[in-house]
Amino acid sequence: MSDTESTASVEVDADVALDFDDGLLPAVAQDAETGDVLMLAYVDPEALAHTQETGYAHYHSRSRDELWKKGGSSGHVQRVREVRVDCDGDALLYRVEQEGGACHTGFESCFHRTLDGETVGERAFDPDEVYGDDADEAATDGDP
Protein backbone atom coordinates (compact mmCIF):
# COMPACT_ATOMS: atom_id res chain seq x y z
CA MET A 1 0.00 0.00 0.00
CA SER A 2 1.38 3.38 -0.93
CA ASP A 3 0.09 6.86 -1.46
CA THR A 4 1.01 6.64 -5.12
CA GLU A 5 -1.12 3.58 -5.70
CA SER A 6 -4.15 4.41 -7.77
CA THR A 7 -7.25 3.56 -5.80
CA ALA A 8 -9.86 5.51 -7.66
CA SER A 9 -11.82 2.34 -8.15
CA VAL A 10 -11.56 -0.47 -5.69
CA GLU A 11 -13.11 -2.92 -8.06
CA VAL A 12 -10.73 -2.14 -10.90
CA ASP A 13 -7.50 -2.00 -8.93
CA ALA A 14 -8.00 -4.92 -6.65
CA ASP A 15 -6.96 -8.32 -7.90
CA VAL A 16 -9.53 -9.77 -5.57
CA ALA A 17 -13.13 -9.03 -6.43
CA LEU A 18 -15.13 -7.55 -3.61
CA ASP A 19 -18.82 -8.12 -3.24
CA PHE A 20 -20.27 -4.71 -2.36
CA ASP A 21 -23.74 -5.82 -3.41
CA ASP A 22 -25.18 -4.75 -0.10
CA GLY A 23 -23.31 -1.45 -0.16
CA LEU A 24 -21.18 -2.13 2.91
CA LEU A 25 -18.75 -4.83 3.93
CA PRO A 26 -17.71 -5.63 7.49
CA ALA A 27 -14.07 -4.87 8.24
CA VAL A 28 -12.29 -6.40 11.22
CA ALA A 29 -9.43 -4.37 12.65
CA GLN A 30 -6.69 -6.49 14.17
CA ASP A 31 -3.59 -5.26 16.00
CA ALA A 32 -0.77 -6.37 13.70
CA GLU A 33 1.63 -6.79 16.64
CA THR A 34 -0.47 -8.46 19.32
CA GLY A 35 -3.06 -10.15 17.14
CA ASP A 36 -5.84 -8.68 19.28
CA VAL A 37 -9.12 -8.13 17.49
CA LEU A 38 -9.78 -4.45 18.09
CA MET A 39 -13.13 -3.66 16.51
CA LEU A 40 -15.53 -4.39 13.70
CA ALA A 41 -16.91 -1.65 11.52
CA TYR A 42 -18.11 -1.26 7.95
CA VAL A 43 -16.61 0.01 4.75
CA ASP A 44 -17.90 1.10 1.40
CA PRO A 45 -15.72 1.62 -1.68
CA GLU A 46 -15.07 5.24 -0.66
CA ALA A 47 -13.84 4.27 2.81
CA LEU A 48 -11.66 1.51 1.42
CA ALA A 49 -10.18 3.86 -1.19
CA HIS A 50 -9.37 6.42 1.53
CA THR A 51 -7.75 3.68 3.59
CA GLN A 52 -5.55 2.67 0.69
CA GLU A 53 -4.71 6.22 -0.33
CA THR A 54 -3.81 7.47 3.13
CA GLY A 55 -2.61 4.33 4.92
CA TYR A 56 -5.01 5.12 7.78
CA ALA A 57 -8.12 3.10 8.52
CA HIS A 58 -11.33 4.63 7.26
CA TYR A 59 -14.80 3.22 7.67
CA HIS A 60 -18.33 4.21 6.77
CA SER A 61 -20.41 5.26 9.75
CA ARG A 62 -23.76 3.56 9.46
CA SER A 63 -25.39 5.82 12.05
CA ARG A 64 -24.15 9.03 10.43
CA ASP A 65 -24.04 7.66 6.89
CA GLU A 66 -20.70 9.26 6.19
CA LEU A 67 -17.01 8.57 5.76
CA TRP A 68 -15.30 8.08 9.11
CA LYS A 69 -11.58 8.25 9.73
CA LYS A 70 -10.93 6.20 12.85
CA GLY A 71 -9.28 8.43 15.42
CA GLY A 72 -10.19 11.59 13.54
CA SER A 73 -11.30 13.26 16.76
CA SER A 74 -9.37 11.33 19.42
CA GLY A 75 -6.08 10.92 17.63
CA HIS A 76 -6.41 7.17 18.12
CA VAL A 77 -5.74 6.44 14.51
CA GLN A 78 -5.02 3.08 12.94
CA ARG A 79 -2.06 2.84 10.57
CA VAL A 80 -2.90 0.08 8.16
CA ARG A 81 -0.11 -2.34 7.39
CA GLU A 82 -2.17 -4.65 5.23
CA VAL A 83 -5.70 -5.20 4.03
CA ARG A 84 -6.83 -8.77 3.61
CA VAL A 85 -10.00 -10.06 2.03
CA ASP A 86 -11.81 -13.26 2.85
CA CYS A 87 -12.36 -16.20 0.55
CA ASP A 88 -15.69 -15.04 -0.83
CA GLY A 89 -14.84 -11.35 -0.99
CA ASP A 90 -17.44 -10.09 1.43
CA ALA A 91 -15.37 -9.27 4.51
CA LEU A 92 -12.12 -7.40 5.08
CA LEU A 93 -9.34 -7.59 7.64
CA TYR A 94 -7.37 -4.46 8.44
CA ARG A 95 -4.02 -5.33 10.06
CA VAL A 96 -3.19 -2.14 11.92
CA GLU A 97 -0.93 -0.32 14.33
CA GLN A 98 -3.36 1.18 16.82
CA GLU A 99 -2.58 4.53 18.39
CA GLY A 100 -3.99 4.77 21.94
CA GLY A 101 -6.97 2.45 22.21
CA ALA A 102 -9.50 1.34 19.63
CA CYS A 103 -12.59 1.61 21.83
CA HIS A 104 -14.21 4.94 22.61
CA THR A 105 -14.86 3.61 26.14
CA GLY A 106 -11.11 3.67 26.80
CA PHE A 107 -10.30 0.01 26.26
CA GLU A 108 -7.68 -1.27 23.86
CA SER A 109 -10.34 -3.34 22.10
CA CYS A 110 -14.06 -2.93 21.62
CA PHE A 111 -14.27 -6.65 22.42
CA HIS A 112 -13.30 -6.19 26.07
CA ARG A 113 -16.24 -8.07 27.62
CA THR A 114 -17.43 -11.63 27.52
CA LEU A 115 -21.05 -12.33 26.77
CA ASP A 116 -21.51 -12.87 30.50
CA GLY A 117 -20.40 -9.33 31.20
CA GLU A 118 -16.93 -10.12 32.51
CA THR A 119 -14.32 -7.53 31.59
CA VAL A 120 -11.38 -9.25 29.93
CA GLY A 121 -9.74 -6.36 28.10
CA GLU A 122 -7.20 -3.77 29.17
CA ARG A 123 -7.83 -0.08 29.53
CA ALA A 124 -5.72 2.09 27.24
CA PHE A 125 -6.89 5.61 28.14
CA ASP A 126 -9.37 7.66 30.12
CA PRO A 127 -12.21 8.62 27.78
CA ASP A 128 -13.03 11.67 29.89
CA GLU A 129 -9.56 13.01 29.25
CA VAL A 130 -9.71 12.30 25.55
CA TYR A 131 -13.24 13.33 24.80
CA GLY A 132 -14.05 15.54 27.79
CA ASP A 133 -17.73 16.30 27.94
CA ASP A 134 -18.10 16.12 24.20
CA ALA A 135 -20.28 13.07 23.76
CA ASP A 136 -20.60 13.83 20.08
CA GLU A 137 -16.86 13.56 19.68
CA ALA A 138 -16.84 10.18 21.40
CA ALA A 139 -19.71 9.03 19.25
CA THR A 140 -17.98 10.28 16.14
CA ASP A 141 -14.94 8.30 17.02
CA GLY A 142 -16.53 5.22 18.42
CA ASP A 143 -19.73 4.59 16.60
CA PRO A 144 -19.41 2.38 13.56
Add this chain to the structure above:
Amino acid sequence: MSDTESTASVEVDADVALDFDDGLLPAVAQDAETGDVLMLAYVDPEALAHTQETGYAHYHSRSRDELWKKGGSSGHVQRVREVRVDCDGDALLYRVEQEGGACHTGFESCFHRTLDGETVGERAFDPDEVYGDDADEAATDGDP
Protein backbone atom coordinates in the same frame (compact mmCIF):
# COMPACT_ATOMS: atom_id res chain seq x y z
CA MET B 1 -19.29 -21.72 29.08
CA SER B 2 -20.56 -25.17 29.94
CA ASP B 3 -23.20 -27.55 28.72
CA THR B 4 -25.14 -27.03 31.92
CA GLU B 5 -25.38 -23.30 31.45
CA SER B 6 -28.90 -22.26 30.68
CA THR B 7 -28.97 -20.62 27.30
CA ALA B 8 -32.59 -20.89 26.36
CA SER B 9 -32.76 -17.19 25.76
CA VAL B 10 -29.72 -15.26 24.77
CA GLU B 11 -31.26 -11.96 25.70
CA VAL B 12 -32.30 -13.07 29.19
CA ASP B 13 -29.14 -14.92 30.13
CA ALA B 14 -26.58 -12.51 28.81
CA ASP B 15 -25.49 -9.71 31.06
CA VAL B 16 -24.59 -7.84 27.93
CA ALA B 17 -27.48 -6.69 25.79
CA LEU B 18 -27.17 -7.69 22.16
CA ASP B 19 -28.66 -5.66 19.38
CA PHE B 20 -30.30 -8.18 17.04
CA ASP B 21 -32.46 -5.49 15.49
CA ASP B 22 -31.29 -6.44 12.02
CA GLY B 23 -31.78 -10.14 12.72
CA LEU B 24 -28.14 -11.12 12.35
CA LEU B 25 -24.90 -10.03 13.97
CA PRO B 26 -21.44 -10.51 12.51
CA ALA B 27 -19.27 -12.93 14.47
CA VAL B 28 -15.50 -12.98 14.08
CA ALA B 29 -13.82 -16.30 14.76
CA GLN B 30 -10.31 -15.97 16.16
CA ASP B 31 -7.87 -18.77 16.92
CA ALA B 32 -7.51 -18.57 20.70
CA GLU B 33 -3.93 -19.85 20.55
CA THR B 34 -2.39 -18.03 17.61
CA GLY B 35 -4.62 -14.96 17.54
CA ASP B 36 -5.23 -15.47 13.81
CA VAL B 37 -8.53 -14.15 12.54
CA LEU B 38 -10.06 -17.20 10.92
CA MET B 39 -13.35 -16.09 9.40
CA LEU B 40 -16.35 -13.83 9.68
CA ALA B 41 -19.86 -15.17 9.60
CA TYR B 42 -23.24 -14.25 11.02
CA VAL B 43 -25.29 -15.37 13.98
CA ASP B 44 -28.88 -15.06 15.04
CA PRO B 45 -30.14 -15.84 18.56
CA GLU B 46 -30.63 -19.51 17.62
CA ALA B 47 -27.04 -19.91 16.40
CA LEU B 48 -25.66 -18.18 19.45
CA ALA B 49 -27.75 -20.34 21.76
CA HIS B 50 -26.50 -23.49 20.02
CA THR B 51 -22.94 -22.22 20.37
CA GLN B 52 -23.38 -21.71 24.08
CA GLU B 53 -25.23 -24.98 24.63
CA THR B 54 -22.81 -27.19 22.72
CA GLY B 55 -19.51 -25.32 23.03
CA TYR B 56 -19.09 -25.56 19.25
CA ALA B 57 -19.35 -22.59 16.93
CA HIS B 58 -22.66 -22.25 15.15
CA TYR B 59 -23.62 -19.57 12.68
CA HIS B 60 -26.61 -18.70 10.54
CA SER B 61 -26.05 -19.32 6.86
CA ARG B 62 -27.34 -16.31 4.98
CA SER B 63 -27.32 -18.09 1.62
CA ARG B 64 -29.22 -21.10 2.93
CA ASP B 65 -31.12 -19.23 5.66
CA GLU B 66 -30.51 -21.96 8.20
CA LEU B 67 -28.54 -22.89 11.27
CA TRP B 68 -24.99 -23.90 10.37
CA LYS B 69 -22.61 -25.81 12.59
CA LYS B 70 -19.13 -24.93 11.39
CA GLY B 71 -17.35 -28.14 10.42
CA GLY B 72 -20.57 -30.11 10.38
CA SER B 73 -19.63 -31.75 7.09
CA SER B 74 -15.82 -31.45 7.08
CA GLY B 75 -15.15 -32.18 10.73
CA HIS B 76 -13.32 -28.86 10.93
CA VAL B 77 -15.23 -27.76 13.97
CA GLN B 78 -14.49 -24.81 16.22
CA ARG B 79 -14.49 -25.42 19.96
CA VAL B 80 -15.47 -22.13 21.54
CA ARG B 81 -13.45 -21.08 24.55
CA GLU B 82 -15.10 -17.72 24.99
CA VAL B 83 -17.64 -15.45 23.36
CA ARG B 84 -16.97 -11.75 23.55
CA VAL B 85 -19.25 -8.89 22.59
CA ASP B 86 -18.23 -5.47 21.39
CA CYS B 87 -18.92 -2.18 23.14
CA ASP B 88 -22.20 -1.45 21.44
CA GLY B 89 -23.49 -5.02 21.39
CA ASP B 90 -23.69 -5.48 17.66
CA ALA B 91 -20.72 -7.74 16.92
CA LEU B 92 -19.37 -10.92 18.49
CA LEU B 93 -15.96 -12.50 18.82
CA TYR B 94 -15.69 -16.28 19.06
CA ARG B 95 -12.35 -17.31 20.56
CA VAL B 96 -11.95 -20.84 19.28
CA GLU B 97 -9.80 -23.92 18.92
CA GLN B 98 -9.98 -24.67 15.21
CA GLU B 99 -9.90 -28.27 14.05
CA GLY B 100 -8.23 -28.58 10.63
CA GLY B 101 -8.63 -25.31 8.78
CA ALA B 102 -11.35 -22.70 8.91
CA CYS B 103 -11.55 -22.03 5.19
CA HIS B 104 -13.34 -24.38 2.81
CA THR B 105 -10.56 -23.66 0.28
CA GLY B 106 -8.09 -25.50 2.51
CA PHE B 107 -6.43 -22.54 4.19
CA GLU B 108 -6.19 -22.08 7.94
CA SER B 109 -7.98 -18.74 7.63
CA CYS B 110 -10.51 -17.36 5.18
CA PHE B 111 -8.41 -14.17 5.28
CA HIS B 112 -5.47 -15.75 3.45
CA ARG B 113 -5.12 -13.13 0.68
CA THR B 114 -4.28 -9.47 0.62
CA LEU B 115 -6.46 -7.13 -1.34
CA ASP B 116 -3.79 -7.20 -4.03
CA GLY B 117 -4.24 -10.93 -4.43
CA GLU B 118 -1.08 -12.04 -2.63
CA THR B 119 -1.47 -15.27 -0.68
CA VAL B 120 -0.31 -14.72 2.89
CA GLY B 121 -2.04 -17.59 4.68
CA GLU B 122 -1.04 -21.19 5.27
CA ARG B 123 -2.73 -24.22 3.83
CA ALA B 124 -4.19 -26.58 6.40
CA PHE B 125 -5.71 -29.31 4.27
CA ASP B 126 -6.53 -30.40 0.74
CA PRO B 127 -10.16 -29.53 0.06
CA ASP B 128 -10.43 -32.27 -2.56
CA GLU B 129 -9.59 -34.84 0.09
CA VAL B 130 -12.04 -33.39 2.59
CA TYR B 131 -14.93 -32.58 0.33
CA GLY B 132 -14.18 -34.75 -2.72
CA ASP B 133 -16.40 -33.85 -5.62
CA ASP B 134 -19.22 -32.78 -3.37
CA ALA B 135 -19.37 -29.06 -4.01
CA ASP B 136 -22.52 -28.85 -1.93
CA GLU B 137 -20.67 -30.16 1.06
CA ALA B 138 -17.95 -27.58 0.65
CA ALA B 139 -20.52 -24.86 0.26
CA THR B 140 -22.37 -26.08 3.31
CA ASP B 141 -19.21 -25.86 5.32
CA GLY B 142 -17.73 -22.76 3.88
CA ASP B 143 -20.48 -20.40 2.90
CA PRO B 144 -21.52 -18.00 5.59
